[in-house]
Amino acid sequence: MKKNCGKGQSIEQGPADREQLRLKVIKALSADYESICSIDLECDQIVFYCLSDRTSVISDQCFQICRFSWYISEYADTWVYPEDLEIFKNGVLPDSIRENLMKDQPYYIHYRVLVNGEIQNLQLNFVNVGSQDHISQVVLGCRRVDDEIRQQTEQKRMLEDALEKANLAIAAKNTFLSNISHDMRTPLNAIFGFTSLAKLKLHDLNAVQSYLEQVETASRQLLDMITEVLEISALSSAAGPAEVECDLEEIVGEVYNFLLPQAQEKNLAFTMDCSGLRHSGVYANQENLKQLVLNLVNNAVTYTEPGGRVMLSFKEEDELPNHYSVYNLVVEDTGIGISEDFLERIFDPFSREKNSTLSGIHSIGLGLTIAKDIVDKMGGTIDVKSRVGEGSTFTASLCFRVQPVYCQADKERDIAASRQLSQRILLVEDNEINLEIEIELLENMGFIIDPAENGKIALEKIERAAPGDYDLIIMDIQMPVMDGWQTSAAIRRLPDPVLSHIPIIALSANALASDIQKSKENGINVHLSKPMNLPVLLETIEEITGKHCFSDNN
Numbered sequence: 185m186k187k188n189c190g191k192g193q194s195i196e197q198g199p200a201d202r203e204q205l206r207l208k209v210i211k212a213l214s215a216d217y218e219s220i221c222s223i224d225l226e227c228d229q230i231v232f233y234c235l236s237d238r239t240s241v242i243s244d245q246c247f248q249i250c251r252f253s254w255y256i257s258e259y260a261d262t263w264v265y266p267e268d269l270e271i272f273k274n275g276v277l278p279d280s281i282r283e284n285l286m287k288d289q290p291y292y293i294h295y296r297v298l299v300n301g302e303i304q305n306l307q308l309n310f311v312n313v314g315s316q317d318h319i320s321q322v323v324l325g326c327r328r329v330d331d332e333i334r335q336q337t338e339q340k341r342m343l344e345d346a347l348e349k350a351n352l353a354i355a356a357k358n359t360f361l362s363n364i365s366h367d368m369r370t371p372l373n374a375i376f377g378f379t380s381l382a383k384l385k386l387h388d389l390n391a392v393q394s395y396l397e398q399v400e401t402a403s404r405q406l407l408d409m410i411t412e413v414l415e416i417s418a419l420s421s422a423a424g425p426a427e428v429e430c431d432l433e434e435i436v437g438e439v440y441n442f443l444l445p446q447a448q449e450k451n452l453a454f455t456m457d458c459s460g461l462r463h464s465g466v467y468a469n470q471e472n473l474k475q476l477v478l479n480l481v482n483n484a485v486t487y488t489e490p491g492g493r494v495m496l497s498f499k500e501e502d503e504l505p506n507h508y509s510v511y512n513l514v515v516e517d518t519g520i521g522i523s524e525d526f527l528e529r530i531f532d533p534f535s536r537e538k539n540s541t542l543s544g545i546h547s548i549g550l551g552l553t554i555a556k557d558i559v560d561k562m563g564g565t566i567d568v569k570s571r572v573g574e575g576s577t578f579t580a581s582l583c584f585r586v587q588p589v590y591c592q593a594d595k596e597r598d599i600a601a602s603r604q605l606s607q608r609i610l611l612v613e614d615n616e617i618n619l620e621i622e623i624e625l626l627e628n629m630g631f632i633i634d635p636a637e638n639g640k641i642a643l644e645k646i647e648r649a650a651p652g653d654y655d656l657i658i659m660d661i662q663m664p665v666m667d668g669w670q671t672s673a674a675i676r677r678l679p680d681p682v683l684s685h686i687p688i689i690a691l692s693a694n695a696l697a698s699d700i701q702k703s704k705e706n707g708i709n710v711h712l713s714k715p716m717n718l719p720v721l722l723e724t725i726e727e728i729t730g731k732h733c734f735s736d737n738n
């Protein structure tokens with residue numbers, strides 16, 4: 185054999201050199217392979233070059249030659265794990281080896297052996313070292329692959345887990361889509377139906393009035409649904425709750441008053457107890473807290489049969505150091521109750537015990553998910569106890585920093601002192617229909633409206649205005665030329681301090697927590713979402729201008 189040393193030079197090698205080289209190659213390979221042998225398929229011969237403990241039990245000498253078929257059969261019966269016998273025996277048949285090596289690719293088989301009660305994973309690696317046309321000379325390496333198999337098994341398990349989670353998410357999404365599709369179509373159907381009826385009966389004002397009321401109810405139902413869906417995505421993306429001064433009794437009272445008509449309609453004994461509040465003024469995220477109370481009490485009222493009881497209480501349990509206190513919000517009802525089975529998934533998104541079609545109750549199963557998210561974000565806990573047919577008790581345990589005494593009377597006196605009939609509002613809105621509706625509603629309330637169809641026009645009007653020309657700006661957010669955020673930021677930068685401090689209320693279809701945050705960052709005083717809710721808008725105007733709003737209701 186000639187050894188090539190580059191540049192065409194070659195050196196003659198004798199049998200001793202060749203043997204030494206062969207041993208070196210085998211030694212190098214044995215770092216990876218615990219057994220190495222060569223096979224002559226034609227002559228049914230196997231020669232061992234490197235032996236593992238297992239191989240040496242059958243053949244204890246290197247370079248020993250024996251019959252391949254005999255050796256394989258001995259090896260299989262001595263070591264191979266029973267479940268893998270078939271794979272092993274088929275894999276080492278001369279015809280299989282030839283057939284697989286013909287493909288000019290590495291050929292492996294994996295199998296397990298049982299050694300002193302321990303399962304080991306092995307890989308046999310076949311390499312053709314003879315002619316490709318007639319495969320006969322094959323080198324065989326055997327190595328342990330326990331770590332690789334363990335990794336593969338782990339990866340497979342992780343993939344299966346991920347798949348299961350994805351399937352569950354898809355199932356939840358499908359349930360949600362079918363629920364929401366049904367639940368949205370129902371009010372939409374009412375809106376279209378009653379609108380058509382109203383058009384047919386324009387001459388009958390009473391009928392039209394009643395149809396419009398139905399349209400309003402259905403629209404509100406639709407809006408509640410959209411708000412809930414948005415709320416859940418906003419909550420899951422919101423950073424942390426912004427804490428402001430708020431009054432727990434006031435929040436509970438607002439929710440109570442809001443749901444009282446519904447409770448009265450069902451003839452429920454509906455009570456509220458805040459006598460256990462030693463400190464009612466706390467620092468908390470007011471909106472989230474109100475939402476939490478509303479979701480729990482709304483469910484209690486909804487899922488309690490006429491004649492039942494709903495009790496709402498907020499109690500201070502423990503005073504902690506540094507002006508913190510632990511509070512328990514308890515909402516108890518004598519309603520239909522919740523099955524043990526469902527209790528386990530009651531806080532999961534889109535879960536509801538009976539679908540709305542069967543129960544006749546319009547719901548999408550997000551209220552409690554939102555409640556749980558709020559409680560989690562506030563660092564509290566929420567717990568539910570229930571028995572079917574007897575009722576349910578939801579308890580949210582929350583910790584707040586208490587505030588010094590809050591003087592509501594002073595604030596009310598200030599507002600009363602500054603009552604004033606008409607106020608001038610710059611109404612910034614690019615959508616013609618929205619503009620028309622908003623102008624009409626606000627002018628009916630006694631406001632003087634100056635419209636601007638985008639932010640740039642609004643900014644020019646404010647720049648040209650004299651201090652006192654405008655009491656308030658109502659600002660849409662998404663607008664061409666200059667959006668509501670840019671405009672508000674520019675107004676806040678104006679040199680005249682009176683003009684730059686005109687209160688701004690955003691009235692926008694952007695209703696996510698991140699939108700509200702952005703409004704705040706751009707100097708907007710309050711962010712309200714569309715569609716416009718007139719009583720809320722009037723209340724907000726009163727609050728931020730300190731001026732009483734004129735309306736037919738006042």
Ligand code: ADP
Nearest residue numbers: 483484487521536537547548549550551552576
């Ligand atoms: P929604 O009320 O919109 O369906 P929730 O997440 O608020 O969504 O509630 C999920 C489900 O939990 C409801 O559909 C209802 O089956 C059950 N549930 C919630 N609160 C009560 C309660 N106080 N009494 C009986 N069942 C309730």
